[in-house]
Amino acid sequence: MDVLLIFLPIKRMAFFAFLSLLLPLPPALCHKEQPLSSRIASYGIQVRLDTAGRKAYALQSLHWKNPSSDTVRELQFHLYYNAFRNTESTFAKERGGFGMFTEAMKANCGWGWMDIRRMQDEHGNDLTRAMHYFQPDDGNAADRTVLRVPLPRPVLPGGSIRVDMEWVSGIPRAALRTGYQLDYYFMAQWFPKLGVYEPSGTRYAEKGQWNCRQYHGNVEYYADFGLYEVDITLPAGFKVGASGLLTGVKQAGENRTWSFRAEDVIDFTWTASPHFVEVEEEYRGIPLRLLFYPHHLHLAPRYLQAIRHAIDFCAERFGPYPYPGLTIVDPPLHGAFSSAMEYPMLITTAAVCLLPEGVKTPEILIVHEFVHQYFGQIAASNEQEEAWLDEGITNYYEARIMDEYYGSRTSTIDFMGFRMGNMESNRADFFGLPNPQVSEIARTSWQFQDDSYHTITYSKTTLLLRSLEGLIGTETLDEIMRTYFERWKFHHPCGRDFTAIASEVVFRKYGPLFGQNLDWFFEQGLYGTGMCDYAVASISNNPKPARAGVFEDPGDCILPETERAQVYESGVTLHRLGELHFPVEVRIRFEDGKTVTEQWDGRARSKEFIYEGVSKITSAEIDPEQKIALDKNLINNSLSLAPERAGARKRMLQFLLWVQNVMQSVSVLV
Amino acid sequence: MKPLTAYIMGWKASLQHKGMWLALYGFNLLLAFLAAIPLSGFLSKTVGQSLAFARSLEGFDYTFLRDFMREYGQGFGQIVNHAIGYVALYLLLSILLMGGILHVFRQWGEPFRRAGFWQGCTRYFWRMLRLAVYFLLLQGLVLALFGFIFYKAGIGSSLSELETEVPVIQAANFILPLYLLAAILVFMLHDYAKIHVVHADQRWLFRPIWQAVKLVFRNFGKAALLYLLNVASFLLLTALYWWLSGLLKGGPFTGSFLLGQAFVAGRIGLKLVNLGSATWLYQQAFGGVVKGYKKGPPNSPS
Numbered sequence: 001m002d003v004l005l006i007f008l009p010i011k012r013m014a015f016f017a018f019l020s021l022l023l024p025l026p027p028a029l030c031h032k033e034q035p036l037s038s039r040i041a042s043y044g045i046q047v048r049l050d051t052a053g054r055k056a057y058a059l060q061s062l063h064w065k066n067p068s069s070d071t072v073r074e075l076q077f078h079l080y081y082n083a084f085r086n087t088e089s090t091f092a093k094e095r096g097g098f099g100m101f102t103e104a105m106k107a108n109c110g111w112g113w114m115d116i117r118r119m120q121d122e123h124g125n126d127l128t129r130a131m132h133y134f135q136p137d138d139g140n141a142a143d144r145t146v147l148r149v150p151l152p153r154p155v156l157p158g159g160s161i162r163v164d165m166e167w168v169s170g171i172p173r174a175a176l177r178t179g180y181q182l183d184y185y186f187m188a189q190w191f192p193k194l195g196v197y198e199p200s201g202t203r204y205a206e207k208g209q210w211n212c213r214q215y216h217g218n219v220e221y222y223a224d225f226g227l228y229e230v231d232i233t234l235p236a237g238f239k240v241g242a243s244g245l246l247t248g249v250k251q252a253g254e255n256r257t258w259s260f261r262a263e264d265v266i267d268f269t270w271t272a273s274p275h276f277v278e279v280e281e282e283y284r285g286i287p288l289r290l291l292f293y294p295h296h297l298h299l300a301p302r303y304l305q306a307i308r309h310a311i312d313f314c315a316e317r318f319g320p321y322p323y324p325g326l327t328i329v330d331p332p333l334h335g336a337f338s339s340a341m342e343y344p345m346l347i348t349t350a351a352v353c354l355l356p357e358g359v360k361t362p363e364i365l366i367v368h369e370f371v372h373q374y375f376g377q378i379a380a381s382n383e384q385e386e387a388w389l390d391e392g393i394t395n396y397y398e399a400r401i402m403d404e405y406y407g408s409r410t411s412t413i414d415f416m417g418f419r420m421g422n423m424e425s426n427r428a429d430f431f432g433l434p435n436p437q438v439s440e441i442a443r444t445s446w447q448f449q450d451d452s453y454h455t456i457t458y459s460k461t462t463l464l465l466r467s468l469e470g471l472i473g474t475e476t477l478d479e480i481m482r483t484y485f486e487r488w489k490f491h492h493p494c495g496r497d498f499t500a501i502a503s504e505v506v507f508r509k510y511g512p513l514f515g516q517n518l519d520w521f522f523e524q525g526l527y528g529t530g531m532c533d534y535a536v537a538s539i540s541n542n543p544k545p546a547r548a549g550v551f552e553d554p555g556d557c558i559l560p561e562t563e564r565a566q567v568y569e570s571g572v573t574l575h576r577l578g579e580l581h582f583p584v585e586v587r588i589r590f591e592d593g594k595t596v597t598e599q600w601d602g603r604a605r606s607k608e609f610i611y612e613g614v615s616k617i618t619s620a621e622i623d624p625e626q627k628i629a630l631d632k633n634l635i636n637n638s639l640s641l642a643p644e645r646a647g648a649r650k651r652m653l654q655f656l657l658w659v660q661n662v663m664q665s666v667s668v669l670v
Numbered sequence: 671m672k673p674l675t676a677y678i679m680g681w682k683a684s685l686q687h688k689g690m691w692l693a694l695y696g697f698n699l700l701l702a703f704l705a706a707i708p709l710s711g712f713l714s715k716t717v718g719q720s721l722a723f724a725r726s727l728e729g730f731d732y733t734f735l736r737d738f739m740r741e742y743g744q745g746f747g748q749i750v751n752h753a754i755g756y757v758a759l760y761l762l763l764s765i766l767l768m769g770g771i772l773h774v775f776r777q778w779g780e781p782f783r784r785a786g787f788w789q790g791c792t793r794y795f796w797r798m799l800r801l802a803v804y805f806l807l808l809q810g811l812v813l814a815l816f817g818f819i820f821y822k823a824g825i826g827s828s829l830s831e832l833e834t835e836v837p838v839i840q841a842a843n844f845i846l847p848l849y850l851l852a853a854i855l856v857f858m859l860h861d862y863a864k865i866h867v868v869h870a871d872q873r874w875l876f877r878p879i880w881q882a883v884k885l886v887f888r889n890f891g892k893a894a895l896l897y898l899l900n901v902a903s904f905l906l907l908t909a910l911y912w913w914l915s916g917l918l919k920g921g922p923f924t925g926s927f928l929l930g931q932a933f934v935a936g937r938i939g940l941k942l943v944n945l946g947s948a949t950w951l952y953q954q955a956f957g958g959v960v961k962g963y964k965k966g967p968p969n970s971p972s
Contacts, residue, residue, distance in 0.1 A: 104831065182833060295836050334833045352835045409732070420732045428736045621721055635737050638721035647727045648718050650923050652710035657930040659702040659753050664937045666757060667764035668857075669809065670802040 036264040036322060037225030037490035040065050041194045048255075049234040049272065054110075054171045054180060060191060062163045063226075068199030068208045069157040076212035077147040078223075079133075080189035083215040084112030084172035084179070088142035090135070094217035094446055101174045101337060110173025116147070116192060122162035125152045137214045137446070145215040147192065167192060174337045177220070183238075186331065186338035186348075188269045189220060196224050196382075196492065203382065203494040213384045216446040218453045221266065221376060221383040221390070225490055228268040233257040239278070241291045241327045242270035243345045264322075264490060265344035266380050271329050283308055284315060287325045293332040295353045299362060303328060303349065306363035309405040310370040313397075317478050318374050318485045326373075328366060340365045342372035358415035360406060364422065368398040379488045386495050387445045387453070388526070392461025393481070399423040399462055423466060423629065430459040431632050437529040442495055463629040464525040467532075470627025471521075471582065472506055472514065480505045495526065521582075525630070530579025532630040534602065534622045536639035537573040541616035544569045571610045572620040576602060580630060587624040590615040618642060672951065673895040680900075680947025683775055684939055687782050690774060691942055695935045697763055705756035708749050716742045765802055769794025771942065772868040775949040790868070797867050800875055805860040812856055816849040858886055858897050861945065865952045885952070896951055900944040907936045 047058040066072050083091035084098070084105075092098060098105055105111060119127040131149040135141065155161045169190065172179040178188040195212025198205040205211075211222060232240055236256040244262025262268055271291070279290040279300045288307060290300055307328065311321060329348045331338050339350035347369035351362040375397075376383065376390030383390050402411035402422040411422040420428075430436055438452045441461050445453060469477040484493065484501045503517035514521075524530060544567040550557050572588055586598040592615040600607050600622075611617070621638035623631065631637065684691060717723040717738060726734035739746065773790025774782060824841030825832055832838070862882035863875070872878055886893045911933040918925045 100829065104828070293834065295834065332833070333835050334831075354835075354839055409730075417730060419730050424732045424736075427733060431736070431740060619721060633737055633741055634733065635717050635720045635722045635741060640719050640721055640724070643714055643718040644720075644724045644727070645714055645718065647724055648710045648713035650727060651713055652706050653923070653927050655709050655753075656702050656706035657927065657934070659705045659757065660698055660930075660934045661937075663698055663702060663757050663760040664934060664941075666761055668941070669806060670761060670765045670768065670798070 035227075038065070038067065039226045039264065040067055040197075040224035042226035042228070043191070043268070044229045045191055045268075046231045047191075047233070049185065049232065049238075051183070051185075051235055051238075054173070056169045056171060056187070056190065058167050058169075058191065060165050060167065062165075062194060063160060064155070064163070064194060065160045066155040066158060066197065068197060070199065070208035071157060072155040072197060072208075073151055074210070075149040075151065075161075075163065076195040076210040077149065077192045078189070078195060078212060078215065079114045079116075079145055079147050079192055080215045080220070081112045081114035081169050081172070081178075082133075082144035084175045085144060086111060086142065088140070089145065089215070090138055090140045090143040090446075091145070091215045091217050093140070095176070098175055101176070105173050105175070108173055110175075110179075112170055112172025112175055112179060114167060114169040114192065116165055116167045119149065119163060119165040121151065121153060122164075123153055127151070127163065135214055136212065137216070140214075143214050146195075146212050165192065174334070176337055177341055179337060181334040181337070183275070184271075184273045184332055184335040186269075186271045186329075186335060188338070188341065188343060189215070189267075190270075191268075193223055193267070196222055198492075203492060204496075211382065216384060218448070219383045219387050219445040221380070222385075222492075223266040223380070225264050225266055225380070228260070228262040228265060230260045230262075230268055230270070231257050232260070232270060232272070234272055235274075237274040238272045239274065239276040239291070240270060240272045241276070241289065241329055241346065243268045243327075243343055245325050262345060266377060267343055269343035269346050271331075271338070271346075271348075273332075273335075275332070279304075284311055284320070286311065286321055286323075289325065289327045290330070291327065292330045296330050296332075296351060298353070299330070299351050299355070302357075302362060303330070303366055306366040307370060310367045310401055313401045313404070314371060314374055318482050321373065322378065322489075323373070326370070330362070340369070342369040342376065344373070344377045347372070356415050358410070358413060360402065360412055360414075363406065364398060364402055364412065367401045368394055371397045371401070374485055374489075378490060379485050379493055380491065381493050381495075383445070385444050386442065387457045388441045388461040389493065389495055389498060391457050392441065393465065395426070395458040396462040396465040397481075399426055399466070423462070426459040426462040427629060429455050430463055436460075436632075437531060440527050440529050442526045460630075466629035467525070467582065467627065468502070468518075468521065470623075470625070470629065472510070476506060476509050479509070499526070524580050528580070531632055532580035532582065532628060533576075533578035533632050533636070534584060534628075535575045535577055535633070535636035536620045536622060537575045537606070539570070539572050539617050539620055539639055539641055541568045541570045541641075543567070544612065565614045567612060567614055568616050569610065569612050570617040571608055572617060574600065574607045574609075574620075574622060576605050576607075577636075578632065582628050582630075584623045584628060585625070587621045588617055589619045591618050616641075672954065673892050673899060676892075676896050676947040676951040676954070677899045677943070678947075679950040680943040680945070683778070683946035683950070684942040687774055687942070689782055690771065690787065691935075691939055694767065694771075694938045694942070697767070698760065698934060698938060699931075701756045701760050701763070705753035708752060709746075712742075712745055712749060716745065762799075765798045766791050766795050768798045768864060769868065771945055772865055772949065775946050776868055776953075778950070778953075794868060797873070797875060798864060801860065801863055801867065801878075804875065804879070805856060805863075808856050809853060812849070812852050816845055816852065820845045820849075854894075854897055854901070855886070858893055858948075859883060861948045862886055862893070862952060865945075865949050869952070892951060893948075896947055897944075900940065900947065903940050903943065904937070907933065907940060911936075 042063045044061040045058055047056050049056055064075070083089045086092070087097065116128065116131070119131065121127060127149050131147055133144045134146055134148050135143050136146060151161070171185065174181040178186055178190060195210050198209055198211050200207050213222065228244060230242065232242070233255050234240070236251060236254055240258040242260045243265055244260040246258065247261050248259045250257045275293050276291045277294050277297055279292065281288045281304055288304070290303055292300065315321065323345050325345060327346045329346065330351060331348055333352065336350060339348055341348045347366065349362045349365040349369070355361065371394045372390060375393045381389035399422040408421045408423065410419050412425045413420045433452060433455050435450065438450050439448050439456050441456055441464065448456060465477065480502045483505055484498055487501065488497060499518060499522045503519070506514055506518055507516065547558055572586070574586065581602045584600050584602045586600055586609065588596045588598065588609065594615060598609055619638065619640040623637055626634060722734055725731070770787040770791035774787055820841055823845065824838040859879070859882045862885055863878045866878040866881050867875070870878065911929065914929055915926065918929060
């Protein structure tokens with residue numbers, strides 16, 4: 001039965017009086033233990049899912065603490081469901097529609113929307129009439145994803161406010177990240193969520209301000225931490241997974257209410273389907289809950305193995321996973337719109353039931369989304385403005401974890417002789433861009449051009465961090481990340497905070513070896529678009545004429561034949577072909593087996609190393625350990641005077657065999 | 671049992687004409703060699719002096735491959751296009767040689783005569799070419815038909831409406847074997863049509879095709895069993911090749927290369943066995959029922 005229907009005839013004041021009894025008390029009053037976060041924005045939500053009408057009806061109570069010394073005169077809410085209202089929203093325009101789901105949305109009128117029917121503050125002031133949409137980012141009047149709510153009674157510095165509201169939403173049909181398809185529901189960004197009020201000095205804020213961006217195509221997260229108590233009512237046959245811990249399930253007629261509590265999170269997401277089957281396991285004290293459709297059940301061991309690896313890796317490097325549980329959702333094929341997403345305490349993966357063991361897509365997604373719990377969900381940077389801080393760092397650690405546990409050459413694909421490691425795939429993605437210089441990493445997410453957002457944010461950042469790891473060592477890089485996470489967990493860091501910590505840790509460990517700070521590194525990699533390419537240009541071994549003539553003693557004439565061994569003046573010329581410069585090692589081998597390793601600061605456009613001796617140089621290689629992952633061409637990093645002719649012949653013969661088999665195969669047709 | 675006897679006779683015929691087998695292998699090797707030879711020089715010139723290339727020889731190296739394709743992909747693409755040209759040439763050569771092969775097999779027990787072989791090649795070339803085009807079109811139609819059925823049965827109206835991958839897999843499990851059977855049937859019809867062209871020496875091709883249809887459907891069990899024996903031989907050869915390749919992995923490249931050559935030669939041999947056995951079955955079992963069948967050498971070239 002619809003609980004809201006009971007309320008509708010009740011007069012407004014009585015309704016909200018009742019609502020305030022029904023919904024949770026302000027969280028600050030409920031807890032004795034010290035919370036992990038400052039719980040700026042906490043929510044109590046009672047939502048009923050109307051599976052026939054594809055709507056959600058909710059009563060919501062928000063408790064917000066003013067974290068600043070400012071008097072705040074308005075609130076700003078994200079109404080992300082309105083991104084799916086029509087084809088004119090900023091989200092739809094930026095993405096060119098809703099991908100493969102656009103036609104189905106149009107045909108079935110499966111648009112999503114959100115309508116706040118009533119809103120009032122704790123003093124009974126009606127906020128509904130004055131609230132209005134606005135578009136802080138692009139002025140697109142058709143976009144209704146940000147709602148401004150002027151407050152009759154402002155929130156004083158350090159004060160708080162309670163806002164109660166009643167809202168209803170149309171659930172989009174298989175939209176991106178959220179919606180329904182058949183009887184599968186994935187409810188992300190599904191409720192009116194408060195923006196972040198940034199006091200002066202927070203991130204880049206020079207004065208206190210709301211940061212409440214429109215819903216853009218590529219990104220979604222930036223919210224304050226809080227406590228969420230959510231009751232979800234839906235038909236009894238459904239099984240529900242959500243952020244937070246399940247605190248109870250109550251049967252009421254044909255419906256069932258699932259109650260969840262999530263503490264110190266920036267968001268709350270849930271999913272429901274009558275077809276979910278469940279696998280549960282506890283690992284390192286973390287209850288893991290896997291929700292599958294039955295035909296994917298056989299993949300559970302793969303998922304569990306991957307999540308164990310990720311938990312181990314992160315716990316050892318950044319500290320234990322701080323939340324009391326994790327739900328992993330494997331959406332069905334018709335729920336693929338919700339695949340590969342991270343929410344607090346809930347992640348989604350993607351697979352098909354006959355996926356070969358060697359194709360590691362589900363493992364990659366589980367690892368990636370779990371790392372997001374640390375970077376993005378706990379060290380809660382602003383994804384919309386600096387996506388590299390969560391997606392880039394996460395992607396880098398995804399590559400590290402996958403390569404460590406599944407092999408650096410096989411961690412993405414190891415199938416029928418084709419092998420590809422995760423770091424390798426990032427390199428291929430970035431350098432595979434038609435124009436890898438299209439954008440710098442540190443750019444607001446909706447300003448990326450030519451579909452470069454994903455590759456630049458994920459892959460280029462991964463290569464940048466890999467290159468930093470190559471320069472300063474794996475341990476130091478992990479120390480940077482640990483420090484960053486420790487210092488900024490349950491807060492909102494920005495890029496400047498990260499680079500400052502990196503410089504601090506490196507200086508503490510190495511002194512001025514890499515300069516007073518790492519600005520030179522990040523200015524090139526984060527804020528620049530230059531490419532890196534080092535090459536060995538040439539090797540020379542010139543016989544040095546034997547000494548002859550009169551030197552110290554005028555009476556002692558040295559004849560050429562007195563110096564028997566041939567001496568060579570050997571040289572290696574190196575070129576920096578790209579704009580980026582990093583210190584690199586150069587390994588030079590001589591005929592007699594001797595190896596010399598030189599250090600080059602990599603700044604000059606060319607550099608020559610010259611040696612004199614009886615042994616000729618046979619080969620030279622820049623960055624032999626491939627520390628600089630941003631180097632776009634590793635083939636020209638080395639030069640050998642003994643060409644690999646046998647190798648060329650071998651490849652030719654392999655090609656020959658391949659052509660022979662192709663010929664024979666096509667001849668079957670005639 | 672006639673299919674088994676035919677299969678054995680196919681082997682006998684192929685082994686009797688080892689020279690022809692060798693010649694076919696020689697053509698294959700020569701054309702492939704001409705297609706592949708530029709690669710050696712290209713690699714030496716572009717990456718031969720890089721230590722990355724030397725390291726990539728140890729196994730599949732994705733990073734090297736991507737760098738190589740990005741930096742030198744255009745040049746490599748030209749080599750691949752050049753190779754595709756040779757594959758097309760081999761296809762034409764196979765059509766040309768088909769008449770000669772079937773001409774030789776037609777005369778059981780007689781020694782190989784080079785002149786007769788080439789006479790058969792040239793005499794039937796255009797007919798074999800036309801037949802190849804017709805049957806390629808037919809194969810395409812069969813593929814399109816089964817693809818359509820698969821799409822409708824497995825995916826439905828639209829990919830975005832697909833509920834689960836299970837019906838796709840079920841449809842594939844059901845339709846793929848049916849498609850393979852249909853494709854095999856077309857291959858069989860093609861083989862018997864070619865044999866009939868050589869035996870009946872007919873210029874119009876619809877009669878040989880119709881005769882092949884009649885012949886195959888009236889003797890479906892025998893023809894199908896023989897074809898399955900030939901397919902099984904190919905699968906056995908392939909499995910053997912993969913198994914031996916695995917054993918030789920990590921050893922000297924010469925061993926792998928020679929094994930690869932043996933595999934190619936084996937495939938060519940099995941093709942001859944298939945044609946020889948089908949010819950025998952055609953003559954022994956079906957000859958009497960085929961209209962226009964003529965025993966003995968073909969007429970002189972017209």
